[in-house]
Amino acid sequence: MRHPRFPEILLVVSIAAALTGCAQRAERLVGNERLIRGAGGLGSTLRAYGPLDRDTYVAADTADRGNTLIVGVEGAFEARVLMRAGRIVLPDTNDVSVSIDSMFLDMQFDGGIDIPSTTLQLSSASAAYDSMNVTWPGPGLGAVMGQSDPSGQIGTYKIGLGNAAAFGFFKAWANDSTLVPALVLRGLNPGVAGFRAGTGRIRIAYHHLVSGVSAPDTVNTPIASDLFIHSPLSPAPTGTDATLILGGRYEPGLALHFPVGTFSEGFSINEARVVLRIDTATMQFFGTHDSVNVEVHRIGNAWPEGVFDARDLGADQAALGVVANFRVRASSDSLLIVPVPTALVREWSATPSSNNGILLRIGESFRWPELHVFSRESSRPPELWVSTTSPPPGRF
């Protein structure tokens, strides 16, 4: 038997069923044919190429307080490690049974740097140095305390301090805090070695009587602070060099300045890139697994093209961006493209006085070969690429 309201229910259910699928979605996209916005079309994106008006390479600080210490000689380049121990720890000097077996300095190798065959020599420093302000060549050399060849050593480098005077030095340092407990490690022959900062220690191995029996023991004096200094950038930049040097042992950076034109109101900036050409003919290629991260920093101070020291640029510590995993393994790796934040370019366009350019640098670049970059004085100068899009036309 049918429900007395069956017709009404059937009508409502039928209509509801017909509505199923009438959701808020378009099956396809419509309207292309009727999108008419005047003779200018819908806007366009154009790329403009501009020259740089200043470029040079600039020297980094000759003191490096990073996580890696390098030491040695390579052509005109020389690096020395400066170390300062804290309070010297000696065996019990009241124990007449103490017999010194050996003294040595040990440090852990940096696994990222090949261990060369060379001679490293440890000396005391003849004068105190200020860790924060020391520059090449650093303190003078005092008495030689020992030397050794790091090649053939694995994991930890040891340099014996068998010199009879060494223990005397340590005793004197332990007893008189006014003396200079500083050490200098330098290379005597070509070859550059690398160590992990903060791993150095002075060790004294000895025997003494324990309950009437001679027993071995060791005391350690950790290196409280360390850094390395290197010789000044060579060749020095002239401001008119055809080739610029980025990275390498001296860790130079590239200072680049490019004028930014004015943008019409409402334009979008889609791209701002500095395109640098690499002079692959004059540089050493990277190893198979080597690559670098090129950091982009904003320069704060106005600078002439003859600037030498990167510290004069007043570059921001924080990077604007990074070109990651850049490498030059073949002559075809000839372009270094550095993005510049579009917001910064827009700011420079609005207030040209704030445009002091950018500084490129590579952290711990001493690990890798230096990059040779063609300058604006060359036949393949750097360029600034800027892409802009005109604003959409109005509806009416």
Place this chain on the structure above:
Amino acid sequence: MRRLLIAALVAAPLLGATPSFLPAPGIPAARANSVFAPGGLGEPSLEESARIRALGGAGAAEHGPQSFSLVNPASIAEVEHLIIEGTVLPTYRRIQTADIGTETARETAFPSARALIRLPGRLVLGGAYLVGTSARFRIDRAENAGTPSTLRIDGTGGMDLIRLSLARRLSPTINAGLDYEIVAGSFREEWRREFADTALALTRDTLETSYTQRGRLRLGIQAIRGDWTLGAVYETPRDLPLQETQRTAGSRVSGPAGTLRIPSGYTVGLSAPISERLRAVGQYRRANWSRSSLASDLVDFRAMRRISLGLERRRASIAGIRAGLLDRVPLRVGATFLRWPDLLPVAGASDISGGVAGVDEWAVSVGTGLQTQDRGGAIDFSLEAGSRGSRDRLGASERFIRLGISLRVSDDTWK
């Protein structure tokens, strides 16, 4: 009453889930509207409920406790209770173009919502939200001007209208009403340009054309003699200063963009009895849009005209006689012809200097409805089919089917 409840229970989820400005969770918002929505003022909306829509939109002469329209403020003068009414409008469209073939689209719009309340002194106060024009669209297209890119434009907005109405029955033969209509809304477009070259950051632009929201008056009157009713409405003009704002990353450009003049207009309508249960309605509506309404290179204007005709066979009310289904529900048929005010550039032209063409629209409709026993509440349906545009002149034409559903409840409904 039980009938209405059944209907409401079935239709309520649809009504509640699909207003175009309130996307349901998990369902992307409607992104298609008329193929002509990317230009001019957008698609003109018929704001009426499904009952009037089924009559072709002829509502100027509607009156009574439950019969009223949005076009004529005088039509609410006889309302006796608190009434709330809303309409939802799912649409299926098929677009045929001259160059890119045929496309289909579906969307759901929410053309109007209204609340009315009877006040002391035989006054009736009302408030309504209605869509004036809809400028919703989405466009994806490849651009080859300069660096190749893919462009997506999402258009939203249009002209929204907020009406505050006051009406009174001046005498048994005269109803009068007044609307204060605030022109709200704005035209907003999001432009997103992506590049195949990954070194180029995508561009996001926002383009917004807004106007100072101002009100205007609409005056309505109805003359009633027996089953004959004559209704008329006059709309005052209003100038709306336009402001155009364009934003992109790091840049904002804003400035005046002329004045949009909402023109004066009028509507006249008639309801005439044909037989005891059958009546005919007719209406002519005109808004005096013209070239001076807005200075633009992309759109010209002409007077908007809508002609509406309808027939209604009322439900049988023969006490004690068991009538059939078709006798117990009203049946409505109608037809309407609309001339959009926009004169758009012809196909191939980049602006109006290359010639313009208007969008003409026609539609036929049928409808019915269910009413509570006390006639306080109702659910009405209309099914409309029509066509607009011209492939020859405008490069595109549309055919559409719309299902209008209106739900009306009053304080009687809950008794």
